[in-house]
Amino acid sequence: MQRIAVIGNISRDLIRRPGSEASEQLGGAALHMALAAARAGHRVAPVAVVGADLAQLPTGLALQHLDWSALTVLQAPSASAAFDITYDQQDHVTTCRSAYGASKHLTSQALAHITRYPRDRYHLSCRRPLNALAVLHTLTASKGAFSLDFHLPSAAEYIEAATPWLHAAHTVFVNQAEYRILTQHTTSSAIAELIVTDGPRPARLLTHGTERASCNPPATSPIDVTGAGDTLAGTYLAHRANGTTPGEALTHAVQAASHHHTPPAPAAPHMSRHPGRPSVHYIAHRLFAAHDRALAARLADELGRKLGHDNIFLPFCDTNEEDLITDVKGQRLYQLDSDRLRTITAMIAILHGPSLDDGVCMEIGYAAALGVPIILIITDFQTYSLTPDGPRLHFPDPLLQTLATHICRTHRLGPKEPAHGPSRFDRFAARNLQQINTAVDECVRAALHLPQPKPEPPAPRRTGTCYLEPTPLSHPHPEVEDAVRASGHTPAIASRFFATDPITAAQHDWNAALKAELLVADVTGPESPPGAAVLLGAAAARGQRSVAYLPRTVFTHADGREPNARNLMIQYSATLLITTSNDLERELR
Numbered sequence: 001m002q003r004i005a006v007i008g009n010i011s012r013d014l015i016r017r018p019g020s021e022a023s024e025q026l027g028g029a030a031l032h033m034a035l036a037a038a039r040a041g042h043r044v045a046p047v048a049v050v051g052a053d054l055a056q057l058p059t060g061l062a063l064q065h066l067d068w069s070a071l072t073v074l075q076a077p078s079a080s081a082a083f084d085i086t087y088d089q090q091d092h093v094t095t096c097r098s099a100y101g102a103s104k105h106l107t108s109q110a111l112a113h114i115t116r117y118p119r120d121r122y123h124l125s126c127r128r129p130l131n132a133l134a135v136l137h138t139l140t141a142s143k144g145a146f147s148l149d150f151h152l153p154s155a156a157e158y159i160e161a162a163t164p165w166l167h168a169a170h171t172v173f174v175n176q177a178e179y180r181i182l183t184q185h186t187t188s189s190a191i192a193e194l195i196v197t198d199g200p201r202p203a204r205l206l207t208h209g210t211e212r213a214s215c216n217p218p219a220t221s222p223i224d225v226t227g228a229g230d231t232l233a234g235t236y237l238a239h240r241a242n243g244t245t246p247g248e249a250l251t252h253a254v255q256a257a258s259h260h261h262t263p264p265a266p267a268a269p270h271m272s273r274h275p276g277r278p279s280v281h282y283i284a285h286r287l288f289a290a291h292d293r294a295l296a297a298r299l300a301d302e303l304g305r306k307l308g309h310d311n312i313f314l315p316f317c318d319t320n321e322e323d324l325i326t327d328v329k330g331q332r333l334y335q336l337d338s339d340r341l342r343t344i345t346a347m348i349a350i351l352h353g354p355s356l357d358d359g360v361c362m363e364i365g366y367a368a369a370l371g372v373p374i375i376l377i378i379t380d381f382q383t384y385s386l387t388p389d390g391p392r393l394h395f396p397d398p399l400l401q402t403l404a405t406h407i408c409r410t411h412r413l414g415p416k417e418p419a420h421g422p423s424r425f426d427r428f429a430a431r432n433l434q435q436i437n438t439a440v441d442e443c444v445r446a447a448l449h450l451p452q453p454k455p456e457p458p459a460p461r462r463t464g465t466c467y468l469e470p471t472p473l474s475h476p477h478p479e480v481e482d483a484v485r486a487s488g489h490t491p492a493i494a495s496r497f498f499a500t501d502p503i504t505a506a507q508h509d510w511n512a513a514l515k516a517e518l519l520v521a522d523v524t525g526p527e528s529p530p531g532a533a534v535l536l537g538a539a540a541a542r543g544q545r546s547v548a549y550l551p552r553t554v555f556t557h558a559d560g561r562e563p564n565a566r567n568l569m570i571q572y573s574a575t576l577l578i579t580t581s582n583d584l585e586r587e588l589r
Helices: 029-039 101-116 134-141 152-168 178-181 228-241 246-258 288-309 329-341 359-368 398-403 424-447 478-488 502-515 528-540 579-586
Strands: 005-006 011-016 023-027 042-050 071-072 082-089 093-099 123-128 147-149 171-175 195-198 202-207 210-215 283-284 345-348 374-378 407-408 463-468 490-493 518-522 545-549 576-578
Touching: 005 029, 005 228, 023 029, 023 545, 029 042, 029 123, 029 228, 029 545, 042 101, 042 478, 071 101, 082 101, 101 134, 101 329, 101 528, 123 134, 123 152, 123 228, 123 246, 147 152, 152 171, 152 178, 178 195, 195 228, 202 246, 210 246, 210 478, 228 246, 228 579, 246 374, 283 288, 288 345, 288 424, 288 528, 329 359, 345 359, 359 374, 359 398, 374 424, 398 478, 398 502, 398 528, 407 424, 424 576, 463 478, 478 490, 478 518, 478 579, 490 502, 490 579, 502 528, 518 528, 518 579, 528 545, 545 579
Parallel strands: 005 042, 005 123, 011 082, 042 071, 123 147, 147 171, 171 195, 283 345, 345 374, 374 407, 463 490, 463 518, 518 545, 545 576
Antiparallel strands: 011 023, 082 093, 195 202, 202 210
16 A cells, blocks of 8 residues: 655644634644544555654554654754634634744655655645745656645745646645635646635536536534645545545545544643753764774763763764665665754764865755754864965865854874883874864863754745855866756856855855755765765755756765765755756756
8 A cells, every 4th residue: 555645744733713712732734634544544654843842742542543654853942833823703714823843844854755755645735834846846856646735824825836846746635715826827727636625615626627526515514624624635635545536535535524623732741951952962974984983983972971872873873884784775874864963953073184074064064054053073283275375264165164153173182291102103192092082072062062053044945046066176167057057047156265255255155055946066076075065965954956966976885885976965965966067957947
């Protein structure tokens, strides 16, 4: 049985009606639709992100029959989405106040799930704060089966955005007001199955614009109007997936909506007495050599002594990389790391020398885009500049310095001690170990005083703009810019490598990349350039469409892992990996 995966919010709703006390209940399209589809006898998984206040949701007696494997729970102090909804006497919504909370991370959760399970049958609830464009693009690129619905307060925005993909959906659900908006952008003949509801009036089924069935709701009003439309959609999809004819499925759906009721919300748990203390620290480090892993483990252990070892996540160690056996190992490792990145409250990244690990830089960009405070630790005795007389930088790319909350730089050997040990080499090793210990101690002290994560920046604007990140490691590739322009996008090109004030220019580049609809990053080089990796990570975190341009590469191989054209964190974070400018122009069109 093909699983239905419902992408949408799960929330705590405060419902206000005239003459009644306000009541709190569970809400959100992902929950209402999943419950309805499960009652109709189909396997269904809500793809959603909730806070610590709904961490026990899967254990509820009324909810245990759902597939909760696609639910992400963010740790305290993150809270679930919450809606304060007021109805009038006719059960029309008069006001709705929103706090999206953990649902701000829904886009990245949805994209990761589609990548991991392209054969699921998806339903997309197009409403804030989801970046529906990014999700629809990924769904169509994966040739997945999907359906859509909308929410009237944001329907004009989302229907216009979704119009290019409506023809690819197997079913679209709208109410009568949303139907009028839809017909301003496309014709119903372009849609395979269109369900149009209209309150107490008949629900209609149109196939390519022709009405095939209708069903009158019962004379009685729904038990609970909140979520009734989601119940109709979930029931219909389940019956269609089970082989029921469209007309019969519509009848079942209308009946289910009239009997819909919402489970009460569980009591919110007490939050930590220390809400200012980060709860999960992610140690980003180069994974490919034992000495790098040993340094990261030393830092993780020392930090764990202060914050608790369960509050530390160490890639490779905690993803069981050496012993992991799975079909597409590299992609699975990317999924494990990115799943954890969505939940962290602090990052410590170990960076070495002029050639920075592109996987670590991608993780830095991912964390920075989510507002996570970042400590960068370096023992490099060099500094860098973009011109011989330019300002000195900690890193070859000023973007890293711009995004860091704190930089721990311990660049000198430990003090000379009286001669001891069998040789001068042993004494030299001791001085290097002392330098490492000093760096770790400074990093731990800084980690104990990090600020709380800042709010996630807004979703990418649909402006037709493209941020272009050229490689600083070779001659520019003008054909990339030409392909971007030929596709109809307006490119904004990185400025920091030629600026007299590279730090200010790096902040400008970061802001421009976040605001663009599309990111094109030239990842030419022995490894992806640091800035390109950072920006690809940021795009993955925010659900932004991204293209990695790589005209030539050397493939890497590891035990049990598929060949990787680039560091797996780069290869799988990019929406597309393109090798020629002609392919780039064709894909962008």
